[in-house]
Amino acid sequence: MTQARQAGVLMHITSLPEGKVGPDAYRFIDTLVEMGVAIWQTLPVNMPHDDQSPYQSVSAHAGHPGMISTQQLLKEGWCLPNEVDLPLPAVIARVMPRVQSNGVSTVDNHGLSWSGFARFCQAQRYWLEDFSLFLSLREQHQHQGWHQWPETYRLHDDQVLQTYAAIHQETLTLIKFTQYLFFQQWAQLKRYANQHGVKLFGDIPIFVAYDSADVWAHPEWFKLDESLDMTVVAGVPPDYFSETGQRWGNPHYNWARMQAYGFSWWLGRVDTLSTLFDIVRIDHFRGLQAAWEIPASEPTAIHGCWQEAPGDALLQAITRTFPQVSLVAEDLGIITAEVDALRHIYGLPGMKILQFAFGGGEDNPYLPENIEENSVAYTGTHDNDTTLGWYLAAPEHIRAHVQHYLQQVSPEMPQALIQLALQSAACLAVVPMQDILGLDSRARMNTPGTTQGNWAWRMEWSQLTDEKQQVFKQMIKESGRVYV
Structure with missing residues (x-):
């Protein structure tokens, strides 16, 4: 990733007008190519819970069914025009027997086939069997968490589950x-992107949800008591985003047991992500060195403590097993010398957020002149306000610092910050689509520590005018970021 200066765009699949891996996604790739963008960064694409948060999924492997495009199925002849707008399960129930009766091999054409489905089931058996059981049981129990199921299901009784599977x-x-x-x-989309010189940049949440197929099927990998209840939960201490910290509620890993078994669960997870993406961001990277552990009985994250994790051994296992994997460390928050050292050992690029650059001193690591080459520079991320919204709401001393830094009384936002990101020394500069479109706080993707009003923003093609495309293309060109 450091071979050439490149530009990327951050936009989740669900933020496309259709919100799916279909015609809009291919059109978006074409648009990126036209603007000279080499990297498309998304959020996690796993199947979420009802709150739609990509960071609280029901499986560390399973893809989000809501991203499946019936328009794409129609285009490929698997779906009829009068079926496109049916509920997705109804569409898939019609598509499956057609694929089964077609019998075409995927060896030559990469298309759908029953033999391809059989190979998929065999290759993904290590997570797919448990996931299908989990999702079916979850439906049977009106979406109740697995810890509320009858004991034989809750305890993953193999004999009972075999009987259930047969029925x-x-x-x-x-x-x-x-x-x-x-x-x-997704594989077809990735192939198209790569053929057009665009790499897909994904995200791996460091923790998984308690109510997930992973915890239900393998409670031994997590810190649970004899009743399989969480004893501690994950989060972060009080910080920039919240005075009481963030109590995420995810279970903590039983790292000693994971390490004793060669981190097999983690390696399987990375294997899945490495097939979906060319680059993978490790969310909350500092948790691989030490994570904030909160007693499950605590309502906030204030009364927690740091618990060390075997990040060095884990990253050794990952890089040894997947030598071609390209990782990025989300090293935001409370970063210690130990966390920095872990990142540097493996040469992982860190993240530099320009919205964090102003209001402090000259040693602020997010100021453009302090950004090192082995970094990914951002105006902001999905967890920040849009750059225009941030600037309009920023305290006066921060706006004054921005104006002084830019030597402009009325800097044009967000273009000024985009230009700083692109012109920085970082090997990759990524700009959220909301900033390219010049949108305000109404287009914010997520506000950390809140559960309402997030993950819903969608772009409209009419917003991405030819002028906006040309402006961004010219800024990329002037910053010396080449399209390769």
Whole structure:
């Protein structure tokens, strides 16, 4: 990733007008190529809970069915025009027998086939079997968390589950086929992107949800008591975003047991992500060195403590098993010398957020002149306000610092910050689509520590005018960021 200065755009799949891995996604790649953008960064693409947060998914592997494009199925002839607007499960229930009866091999054409589905099920068996059971049982129990299920299901009784699987084979096959569709559509999109010189940049949340197939199927990898209840939960201490910290509520890992088994669960997870993306950001990277552990009984994150993690051994295992994987460290928040040292050992680029650069002294690591080459520079991320919204709401001393730094009384936002990011020494500069469109706080993607009003923003093609495209293209060119 450091071979040439490149530019990227941050926009989640669900922020496309259609919000799916379909025609809009291909059009977006074409647009990136036209602007000279080489990297498309998204948020995690796993299946979320009902709150739609990409960082609280029901599986560390399963793709988000809501991203499956019926328009793409129509284009490929698997779906009829009068079926496109049906609920997705109804569409897939019609597509599956057509694929089964077609019998075309995917060896030559990368398309859907029943033999391809069989190969997918075999290759992904290590997580797909448990996931399909989990999702079916979750539906049976009206989306209750697995810890509220009857004991034989809650405790993952193999004999009981075998009986259940035999009775519900059709449902389980449909769940697996849905995942096959997601992974096939994504593989086709990635192939198209790579053929056009665009790399896909993904995200791996460091923790998983308690109510997930992963914790249900493998409670031994997590810090749970004899009743399989969480004893401690993950979060972060009080910081820039919250005076009481953030109590995420995810279970902490039983790192000693994971390490004893060669981090097999983590390696499987990275294997899945490495097939979906060319570059993977490790969310909350500092948690691989030490993570904030909060007693499960505490309502906030204030009364927690740091617990060390075997990040060096884990990263050794990952880089040894996947020597071609390209990782980025999300090293924001309370970063210690130990966290920095861990990142440097493996040469991982860190993140530099320009919205954090102003209001302090000259040693602020986010100021453009302090950004090192092995970095990814951002105007802001999905957790920040849009740059225009940030500037309009910023305290006077921060705006004054921005104006002094730029030597402009009325800097044009967000273009001024975009230009700083692109002209920085960072090997990669990534700009959220909201900033390219010049949108205010109404287009914010997420406000950390809140559960309402997040993850809903969508772009309209009419917003991305030819003028906005040309302005961004020219800024990329002037910053010496080449399209390769």
